[in-house]
Amino acid sequence: MSFMFEPAVYQERRSCLVERLQRAGVTSGIVLFPSNGESPINYPDNCYPFRQDSNWLYFVGLNVPDMLLVLDLSDGKSTLFANDITMDDMIWTGPMESVADLARKSGITDVRPLNAASIRVEVAIARREPVYCLPFYRTETKERLSRLSGLSPRQLEESISAELIDAVISMREIKEPREIAELEKAVAVSEAMHQALLRQIRPGWTGYEAAALVQYEAQKHGCGLSFATIATNHGETLHNHSYDYVAKDGDLVLLDAGAEVESGYAGDLTTTFPVGKCFDSRQAQIYDLLCKVFLDATSALAPGKKFIDVHRTACLSLARGLKEIGIMKGDPSMAVERGAHALFFPHGLGHMIGLDVHDMEGLGEDRVGYGKTMHRSEQFGLSSLRLAKELKAGMVHSMEPGIYFIPGLIEKWERGNAFDEFIDYNELRRWKDLGGMRMEEDWLMTPTGARRLGPAFDKSRKAIENWRSQA
């Protein structure tokens, strides 16, 4: 991952951040942006694959560990603190660009060694200028920044700024055209990953083979995975990372997987399909309903509308469909208001996507998805909705309704006669072993509506069965 936009892109983003903070009344002080460092697995030299911090990628862009950017809010100047590699390092890493050359790619001319960072922080403190940070999601980043800045981990925690968080969210949530182009690439590769499995899985395949094929397809396109692949015959377990099964005719496979392109942008798709050539009649009924829910939800997308209302549209469509099938009963609107449908759809309709697959979740899921004025519901199901706030042109988010039959949850609700005015537990017994389905696409809000990202990919039952019968 060494892709970068033009240096001016990063310069402009940093000056935009300074402007937005000034507008929020933050006119002096310094912002500390630490890059990520290498993170050891079991001994110092054996590290997890390096993933740069997404805020750093957005404002600095350099995919290099162990750097620190100091942004001065009074004059808007950026200083990059980093060390050039030594000849000893180079024997292991190969030739590397100098820090000064790297800095130029981000539009930064002021470069200093890492050990000068604490002096810069001391100067700010002597001038009684505040220090600002974003939240830390890795303890080691906080500890490293503490060593570099001379501030204690506690002082760093106290430097976390709501104004800074909100300014960053307000910028990153609206995707620039160049970011949308990257997201289009990520979704295109993600589709290729899904289509590879849709084309190739056979009875007898293990989950490991399925997950390996998906990863192969990503890497073949020069991409990584944007999160750990879910490839399971038990889609009703929402984050099922077990690959320990053998696919057989009659099974449904749920694949939730996405590519991360070189620039760091993520795709996130879910497809559900039969291991055999067709859905059986029960699976077909539920899959057709899922397609209907998906269509109703995507048709409800509009700028200016709250995403929680689009989520409610999906829930209502689901409750109506389940009533037609006979699994639910009573008034669907009332059932949704009370939360009875959540037995079959216990998660939210979507989340923002960008440089993170759950975009900016490290800045606080509620701050990102609900803003300053909305609050998360405590109702089962709705409490898992990550995105609720008003949609704006330029936002990119997932659309991912699902229908699940979770035996343990069904039994628990039935024992307590939960919502028995809305759920026909007798009829439900016939469906309990069906498993789970989800359909997920990535959508961009436009000034007039919304559009799906990625090349055309028909997921109607007929189209899916067509893929499978050619397998």
Ligand SMILES: [Mn+2]
């Ligand atoms: Mn998702």
